[in-house]
Amino acid sequence: MPKKKVKKSKLDKSKKLRISIAGLTSCEGCSFAVLDLGMEFIESIDHFDLGDFHLIMESTKKKDYDITFVDGSPLTRENIKTIKLLRRRSKYLISLGACAGNGVIPNIKNYIDKKKAVKYQYPEIYKQVYNPNIRPIKRFVQVDFEIPGCPIDARDFITVINSLRQGMNPKLLENPVCYECQINGNECLLQKSEGPEQSRGGQPCLGPVILGGCDAVCLNSKFFCKGCRGVIPGYDTRQLEKQILKNSSRKELNKILQVFGIQEEWYKAQK
């Protein structure tokens, strides 16, 4: 293999790096995905100084961190303060999962009448509920790296911390989901009809333009890709859109894009 120049990260690797895994508002599934690694997580984290991970420990209340992972989106005023504080205290800030990365489920309200949504859920106290538009954390602070997915693939977490430990900038796979889906030998859902949308020609699978690295986990269960890992930068979505609109309406497509918050990205990629 030709020798590549590896970009050095800005972290000092001569001593144990201090990590914190912090959470804003989310389901915390990404933190649990990390915990689900079990022994692998414990062995990997042993090379670091774990300063804060609220699921398994009280905070050590350290004032600065080398690497901070942030799980969740800023949904309260306190969350916004927290993310700014975390940025000040960390050398390297990483968004853990799609909530921090692009908003995911709660961001559906950006596309509907959010006042109606809050009135529906909290009819008696809706006036007191803080109800901002959902924005990814990169709109508030500078983010050094993003781990995509809802939930993340926990192997990405290991890859990232290991790269940083060796003083390199992390890098993840950049192939489309389609690539992995085909290696796994799955039948193409875009061209075939099966599953819940039974009577139609093909299913609106977004696999061809969505960032892979998930081992096509949904497609392995014959569940079409809804794009939780986001559109690959530089990919044009027009070709795929044409194919999907043969069997689905524009409205249906938009509703799929809204679930994981990629509608904006999708249409931006066509300009």
Next chain:
Amino acid sequence: MAKKITIKHIAKIEGHATFWGALKKGDITEAKMQTLEGARLIEGVLVGRNYTDAPLVTARICGVCPVVHNLTAIKALEAAMKVKVAPSTVLLRKLMMYGQFIQSHSLHAYFMTIPDFYGRDSALDLLKLAPKQSAMALKIRGFGNKMIEVIGGRTVHPVNSQVGGFLKLPEKRRMQKLLDDAQAILQEAVELAHFVSHRKFPNFRRLTEYIALHNPKEYAIYEGVVKSTKGLRLSPRVFAKEVEEIFQSWDLIKRTKFRGRIYLSSALARINNNWRQLNPIAKAAFKHLKFKMPIDNSFYNVFAQAVEIVHCMEESQKILKRYLGLKKIKPMVKYKIRPGQGTGAIEAPRGILFHYYEVDKYGNLKNLNIVTPTAQFMNNLEADLAHYIGQVKKFGPKEMRKLAMLIRAYDPCMTCATH
């Protein structure tokens, strides 16, 4: 003179919460927990969307118990559209539930709560203090995760389970592997339950009403009627309709009362109602401590969870054997979209979870409601905390830890409660 005690951020629970209590010359005036999670408006954003979104979106309410939200949504939608699934589908769903119990309980009843008994703050310390048990707990948890992954396609936020059945059947080879591993894991689960039973649980007594699902055929987890230790017996549909959600301007959690009463729904409530139906090995492990029923010490919720791990392991073995003996299995039944209303109830690791949906003739969701276990036991938890603070004369670090232990013993899930 009023004295205030606060825990700014409670660690080792699911989600973020804060606690404050006010002490007045030894008489407690209030004990309150407040969520620090924002309003994600899961119910609000789901209205008007297609029913197929409900299992996917509601699973994202909680990262530790996505399976229960996923399956409860599916069950409620099936009730609404009158879909009858194949018996093999029910077996697979039950296995997913047991996997969920095993993984959630082994995290909570070991890694989140046991460090307190050693006076430690971090679960990582346990690896040095009790290396053997830690390795066992990790292995047990791994098994639960594996079971969800094999059947549901993924551990966090399963994708395979849908209204009507499964998109794809799990590979028989992998199911066989689970069965092969189960016996060794069961033995470790028993050892872990004994380990938990030997911890020194704080003295505490406060009797309340314990509500759980009950099924005459088995220890109810996947389905049953609502039963309480005070003689209540209702169908989940009626209970979910009657349960009263209370709005408070200072908190986003809709705490509940039933007919004006506060109640507890949790592993302890299940044990108090249904302990006679535990599988033999789990029952033996449970009887080891010679309780007077019902158990009125909420700290023992942790032990109840450890016993349930054993029960779920035994039950998984039984069901895996039954499933592998089946000849013809259809992954999914065909169904028609039709308008209707349906309630689904399931025992989540933390108590009963209700989902209610109203579907129109196009399959769009007209109305929905989700009542989570944490929202249901929150009133009872606060009553317990007030009771505990009332007993303590002076608050030092030891008492503060016990207070946090009591909160943790409930295994509250703030992300579920603030969906």
